[in-house]
Amino acid sequence: MQSFSWLPEVNRLYGFQITENKIRPFGDGHIHQTFLIDWEDKKFILQRFNHQVFQFPERISHNHDILIREIDPEKLPFILPLPIPNMHGELFSVIDGQYFRLAPFVEGKCVNEVDYPHQAYLAAKAFAQFIVAGIHIKASLLQESIPNFHDLQLRYQQLLQSVSSTQRQVKGELKELVDFYLDQKKLVEEYALWKSKLPLRMTHSDTKINNLIYADDFSKVNAVIDLDTIMAGYVFYDFGDLVRTVACTEGESSQNWENIKVDMPKYAALLKGFQEVGEGAFTKEEIQSLPYGGQMMTCIMGFRFLADYLNGNVYYTIHYEEQNLHRAKNQMFLLKALQRI
Ligand code: GN1
Numbered sequence: 508m509q510s511f512s513w514l515p516e517v518n519r520l521y522g523f524q525i526t527e528n529k530i531r532p533f534g535d536g537h538i539h540q541t542f543l544i545d546w547e548d549k550k551f552i553l554q555r556f557n558h559q560v561f562q563f564p565e566r567i568s569h570n571h572d573i574l575i576r577e578i579d580p581e582k583l584p585f586i587l588p589l590p591i592p593n594m595h596g597e598l599f600s601v602i603d604g605q606y607f608r609l610a611p612f613v614e615g616k617c618v619n620e621v622d623y624p625h626q627a628y629l630a631a632k633a634f635a636q637f638i639v640a641g642i643h644i645k646a647s648l649l650q651e652s653i654p655n656f657h658d659l660q661l662r663y664q665q666l667l668q669s670v671s672s673t674q675r676q677v678k679g680e681l682k683e684l685v686d687f688y689l690d691q692k693k694l695v696e697e698y699a700l701w702k703s704k705l706p707l708r709m710t711h712s713d714t715k716i717n718n719l720i721y722a723d724d725f726s727k728v729n730a731v732i733d734l735d736t737i738m739a740g741y742v743f744y745d746f747g748d749l750v751r752t753v754a755c756t757e758g759e760s761s762q763n764w765e766n767i768k769v770d771m772p773k774y775a776a777l778l779k780g781f782q783e784v785g786e787g788a789f790t791k792e793e794i795q796s797l798p799y800g801g802q803m804m805t806c807i808m809g810f811r812f813l814a815d816y817l818n819g820n821v822y823y824t825i826h827y828e829e830q831n832l833h834r835a836k837n838q839m840f841l842l843k844a845l846q847r848i
């Protein structure tokens with residue numbers, strides 16, 4: 508049973524008078540606890556923040572402050588629902604040692620998979636437009652909300668560490684997966700190569716498809732959400748996470764192993780979206796790095812899911828014990844398919 512002991516303080520800090528029946532769990536995120544709030548004909552998103560994962564909430568506020576100052580909402584073709592300040596002007600509220608944050612609710616559809624290439628194209632355009640809208644922001648001004656979040660080299664080392672310290676028996680299927688991922692040294696080396704050639708940009712850094720809200724009829728993108736990981740990164744990160752979650756014939760949690768393939772029409776639509784929006788804004792090398800991004804982001808998620816399984820499922824929300832193992836296995840099939848195109 509959910510306890511809402513924090514609700515009176517939320518009411519005080521945001522000027523609500525909400526009762527428990529006006530608040531309900533919402534969405535599919537793996538990290539925070541998200542609620543939908545109904546208040547006087549308006550809807551809001553309240554998040555109880557995962558402080559274990561995001562240990563530097565002040566860095567997120569720092570980045571959001573920059574966005575509030577530097578990005579003109581009128582110039583974006585979608586809503587960027589940045590946090591609403593509390594009565595003290597703070598973007599976070601600390602209640603009994605826990606962090607809460609309020610944001611406007613945006614109507615529309617949040618999906619884990621898309622049906623048509625055109626929807627993939629719209630998603631790619633939106634995430635690319637986000638990068639372009641912040642291209643004038645000096646990336647070094649942004650702080651790392653999760654240090655080294657997409658550092659493939661470091662994630663590889665962390666996986667190695669988890670393999671050597673795990674309480675689980677690394678044999679059979681688990682061993683095969685571990686071997687597959689530890690064999691991805693070439694991708695890790697390529698990462699260093701791209702890094703030396705590309706500029707750092709303000710990137711979203713978590714562009715999985717459910718971090719975007721479509722209009723109900725899928726005719727456009729209403730909002731880009733989940734803004735905690737906005738920091739300095741490479742364009743290929745944001746393209747890559749889209750490939751991982753859009754251009755795949757099965758979703759991240761599917762166990763239909765033999766059906767996990769690259770959906771080429773959607774893949775092409777993603778490329779088209781990034782190329783069109785990036786024209787004149789992204790460098791030639793950034794455009795060239797996009798296919799690498801698909802492989803790299805699939806690989807890094809595989810590393811992370813597998814390491815979490817080996818560590819005893821301490822990071823991602825799971826619904827059953829083997830889920831992180833299955834997610835890593837799913838990403839392995841996708842990575843193999845991406846390496847064949
Ligand atoms: C997490 O919070 P959510 O579900 O949007 C994770 C991403 C992974 C994703 C995998 C802060 O994203 O990096 O791609 O799960 N976010 C964090 O589904 O670790």
Ligand code: MG
Binds near residue numbers: 535537718733
């Ligand atoms: Mg999310």
